[in-house]
Amino acid sequence: MAAKSNLGAARAPNTLGLLKNHEADWMLQRTLAYMNVQAAEIGEVRTIAGQIDERDPESWPSAWSEVAGLVEAHGDKALADGDQVAARQAFLRASNYFRAAEYGCVPSHPRFDELWERGVAAFRKAAVLFDPPVEAIEVPFEGAQLPGYFWRPEGTDTERPTLMVAGGNDDTIEEDFLIIGPAAVARGYNFFTFSYPGHRNAVHTDPAQVKRPDYEVPFAAALDVLQGLPGVDERIALMGFSGGGYVAPRVAMHDQRIVAVIANNPMIDYARVADALLGPMIRRVPARLLRWAIDRKLAHDPMMRAYLEYGLWTAGYHDMGLYDWLHDPQAQAHWARFAIADDLERITCPALSLVGAGEGEEMLTQTREYHDGIGSERKQMHVFTLEEDGSYDHCMLDNHSRMQQVTFAWLDETLTALATTSNR
Numbered sequence: 001m002a003a004k005s006n007l008g009a010a011r012a013p014n015t016l017g018l019l020k021n022h023e024a025d026w027m028l029q030r031t032l033a034y035m036n037v038q039a040a041e042i043g044e045v046r047t048i049a050g051q052i053d054e055r056d057p058e059s060w061p062s063a064w065s066e067v068a069g070l071v072e073a074h075g076d077k078a079l080a081d082g083d084q085v086a087a088r089q090a091f092l093r094a095s096n097y098f099r100a101a102e103y104g105c106v107p108s109h110p111r112f113d114e115l116w117e118r119g120v121a122a123f124r125k126a127a128v129l130f131d132p133p134v135e136a137i138e139v140p141f142e143g144a145q146l147p148g149y150f151w152r153p154e155g156t157d158t159e160r161p162t163l164m165v166a167g168g169n170d171d172t173i174e175e176d177f178l179i180i181g182p183a184a185v186a187r188g189y190n191f192f193t194f195s196y197p198g199h200r201n202a203v204h205t206d207p208a209q210v211k212r213p214d215y216e217v218p219f220a221a222a223l224d225v226l227q228g229l230p231g232v233d234e235r236i237a238l239m240g241f242s243g244g245g246y247v248a249p250r251v252a253m254h255d256q257r258i259v260a261v262i263a264n265n266p267m268i269d270y271a272r273v274a275d276a277l278l279g280p281m282i283r284r285v286p287a288r289l290l291r292w293a294i295d296r297k298l299a300h301d302p303m304m305r306a307y308l309e310y311g312l313w314t315a316g317y318h319d320m321g322l323y324d325w326l327h328d329p330q331a332q333a334h335w336a337r338f339a340i341a342d343d344l345e346r347i348t349c350p351a352l353s354l355v356g357a358g359e360g361e362e363m364l365t366q367t368r369e370y371h372d373g374i375g376s377e378r379k380q381m382h383v384f385t386l387e388e389d390g391s392y393d394h395c396m397l398d399n400h401s402r403m404q405q406v407t408f409a410w411l412d413e414t415l416t417a418l419a420t421t422s423n424r
Contacts, residue, residue: 006297006304009276010242012358012393018046021054023303024104031100033397034178039092044071048097057302060104065115068097072122084129091126095119095174103170106306107313116172116204120147123174134177137229139194139222144206146218148194149177152231153185161235161415162190164226164258166219166251168242168395170310172200179241179395183404187412190231194222196247198314210316213337215247216254223257235259235415239407241395246270246338249370253346260414261347262407264395265355265363266370270338276362282326291323298322344373350414353381354403358392378414382406 005011005022016032019025028049034040044067051063075090098119105112127134132154138145152160163184167176176193184191195201196218198211212218219238226232239262240248246268252261267273281304285293298305308322315335317325325331351374355367364383371381384391384402391399 006281006301007277008280009273009360009362010394011360012356012398014358018049019052019054021301021303023301023307024052024054024060027100027103027303029393030397031096033400034092034096034175036400037092037178037182038089039096039178041093044093044097055300055302057104057106057305060302060306061101061109061111061115064097064101064104065111065118068094068101068118068122071097072118072125075122075125079125079129088126088129091122091129092178095123095126096178098122099172099175103310104303104306106309107318108309113204116200119172119174120201123177134181137194137225139218139225141197141218141221142209144202144209146195146197146209146222147173147201147205148192148222148225149173149181150190150192150226150229151177151181151185152190153188157230159233160188160190160231161237161411162192162226162232163411164222164236164238165191165193166196166215166238166240166244166247167193167199168240168244169198169314170200170243170307171241176241179400180239180404180407183400183408187408190229192226192229192232194225196222200314203314207318211314211338213250213339215250219247219251220255223255227257235418237262237411237415239264243267246340249344249347249351249374250340252349252351253340253343258349259418260350260352260411262352262411263354263367263370264403264407265359266353266367267363268339268341268344268366268370268373271332271336272362272366274335276360278322278326294321294323341369341373344370345375347374348376350378350418351376352379352407352410352414354396354406355381355383356392356394356396357383357385359394363394378417380410 003022015025016029032040032045048063053059072094075087078086102115134151137148137150165176173193173195181191197209202209237260238248238258245263245266252258353371386392389402396403
């Protein structure tokens with residue numbers, strides 16, 4: 001079994017046990033989870049795990065990118081041979097592995113942008129091999145072109161409901177596609193996602209597009225684009241994963257074009273999440289030793305360092321360390337603005353709240369507070385457990401199929417009920 005997590009939220013305690021470091025092993029499991037959409041293979045991931053030295057910051061990106069490059073070459077060979085199925089599968093796996101490689105890099109790492117770019121390029125090589133192809137789109141916003149994807153079921157431009165996805169703090173829009181895009185299209189939904197300010201692809205594309213509390217503003221621009229795409233009608237549901245569990249409710253609070261909102265899992269107060277996330281690492285250290293302890297911990301835990309420095313980078317604190325961020329009044333005041341707890345009654349569209357039982361008490365508490373506080377007449381909460389669902393981890397990364405089943409059962413029923421009401 002892997003070591004105990006040093007993060008107190010958004011991580012279940014048990015992982016694969018292939019690596020001793022909990023954060024590294026958790027990320028290994030997260031990447032392997034996409035086997036269900038043919039974007040990972042256990043033999044390749046086990047090979048990568050065997051090459052990783054968890055205390056060497058170069059080991060993680062090197063191991064993942066080496067296998068990713070090999071798998072991408074397999075895809076190129078398959079495509080040249082006319083086997084588009086094998087090529088698509090290989091490109092998806094390569095994209096997933098390049099994404100994992102970049103995840104282990106701090107933003108100042110010389111390969112940080114390169115590995116992200118290779119992951120995007122591999123995914124786009126796969127995208128054109130779907131039938132119909134996955135379309136790359138752009139959302140014009142404040143001088144930037146925010147990247148995204150649109151996919152719809154095979155056939156004509158028949159109008160269908162659309163699932164719009166807001167990704168989390170540390171994923172990519174390519175990962176957002178993997179987690180629920182194929183499941184949505186297989187059930188007759190259009191799928192749409194874009195990288196909003198502070199999201200990984202957006203900040204790579206334009207470093208000025210950092211986190212902001214008023215996400216209804218960029219999402220208004222994205223909804224304008226979405227409504228102009230073929231086969232899109234007024235049935236737009238917005239689903240937020242992880243940090244998107246703040247974004248999606250915030251947008252639903254302000255934009256009536258969202259007819260249903262799904263938060264997996266709801267985050268009504270970022271400051272409380274940050275406190276729960278970092279608490280196990282910093283509370284046991286005397287204040288006078290905290291800077292030394294943080295520096296020492298991150299020097300010996302490359303994955304934790306990459307995760308935390310990335311988080312500061314996407315928030316616009318490109319040159320600020322964790323200790324300085326924690327003790328900077330201006331930074332903390334800005335972070336406190338990411339809160340919707342006092343305005344939950346403004347969410348009146350149908351709402352589904354999802355959370356894993358193993359995510360930590362703060363995540364469970366915020367999910368309950370959100371569910372109880374929203375003004376929606378039609379609302380449902382589901383807490384995933386190993387006993388009942390075979391899942392209890394963050395965003396159900398340990399059982400995406402069960403999460404998708406619960407999500408679409410609720411969404412199908414909700415959209416049918418809304419249609420019945422509007423036809424009366």
